Amino acid sequence: MYFYGSTDVNKNGNLEIGGVDAVELTRQFGTPLYVYDVALMRERARGFKQTFEDLNVKAQVAYASKAFSTVAMIQLAEEEGLSLDVVSGGELYTAIVAGFPVERIHFHGNNKSREELEMALDQGIGCIVVDNFSEMELLQTICQEKNVKVSILLRVTPGIEAHTHDYILTGQEDSKFGFDLQNGQAEEALKTAIGFDYFDVLGLHCHIGSQIFETTGFLLAAQKIVEKMAYWKTELSFEAKVLNLGGGFGIRYTKEDEPIPPSQYVGEIITEVKNLTKQRSLTMPEIWIEPGRSLVGDAGITLYKVGSSKEVPGVRKYLAVDGGMSDNIRPALYQAKYEAVLANKPLAKASETVSIAGKCCESGDMLIWDLPLPEAGEEDILAVFCTGAYGYSMSNNYNRIPRPAVVFVENGKATLVVKRESYEDLVRLDLPLK
Ligand SMILES: Cc1ncc(COP(=O)(O)O)c(C=O)c1O
């Protein structure tokens, strides 16, 4: 049996995570429950940072908080010396409440509102990643009104098709994100930005997609951007101090996935950028990256209580759990695949193949198709692995299902970091008809 992240089996024969018995966690905190192994998240963060240090390259590792944003998580990112990528006023607000140093926050998004931009400037944001011409104009107006300078990166779309699900591709030409690098848009944007006194243009940003297993796309993006950087140095006397290559590093969700280690992604990217800039007599820029999934994905598991079952004779057996697309929308949205075991008997031999259904009123609410499992009934706890990224952060209240609690485990100790929603929470903002 392959266990994900740092999960293991303890002396009671139960699944253990971060030194804590998973079944015990469900008794204490209920189900469904998101559980995060803090030591593993620290290890991942340190791994990225160490790679840059070993290669002696100036860098920022910005945690893409869209993967999993809560006050405790942001505080962990701060403890590990990461920078932070936020993509909305809400993520920025969470970071501020968490006490994250605002000068280490990068603000992303393809439709930042005036309020969001004002909030970022008022707080003294580290950097705004400008996505398009309308945003640039709006930001110029606000900077003038407030008489404040701001550091910016320009998000460019390099025209790369990374190998991943269509919905999580972002680097291709026909994308809602960024200035097109090939058709002159990026150059026009750069001219405007460097001609504007309130902007300090640090450099360029690109993000080619998510859950990527090869370095090819990153290297190709770097090549295309450095080529332009060389041209812009000659033509516009502009030299980028920062090259941000985004996130997207893939992780293992199932045995079929074969991710490469973060050190390899980073190592290959840096070598490429070093060579390319040297060949073109450019100063090596600072390299920024924005890992989300690869920092938190395999550190998270979700624990569910097994409920009803249904046989479709000769076809399949459905086994339902007490959560579903309301706490993990990824299978419905991207046909994402997961693996799971029974947390109370993780080593028991599989005796049947079942399909794990959620409890939402939606046929597409299936968490796992065709999972080999020992016979399971209502006393059993299903542990789904690798739900740490885009699980809680994309959770919702469909069917008015309250969001699960989130627990951090470290050194055998469990800490509640997000309370379970109650029915009262669900109607908290509702107003009566009259
Ligand atoms: C701009 C940007 N940076 C970073 C990320 C994080 O990606 P991932 O979680 O795949 O590392 C994303 C999401 O895909 C993104 O859009």
Ligand SMILES: N[C@@H](CCCC[NH3+])C(=O)O
């Ligand atoms: N939310 C997506 C990834 C997209 C990230 C944002 N650009 C996922 O769960 O895989």
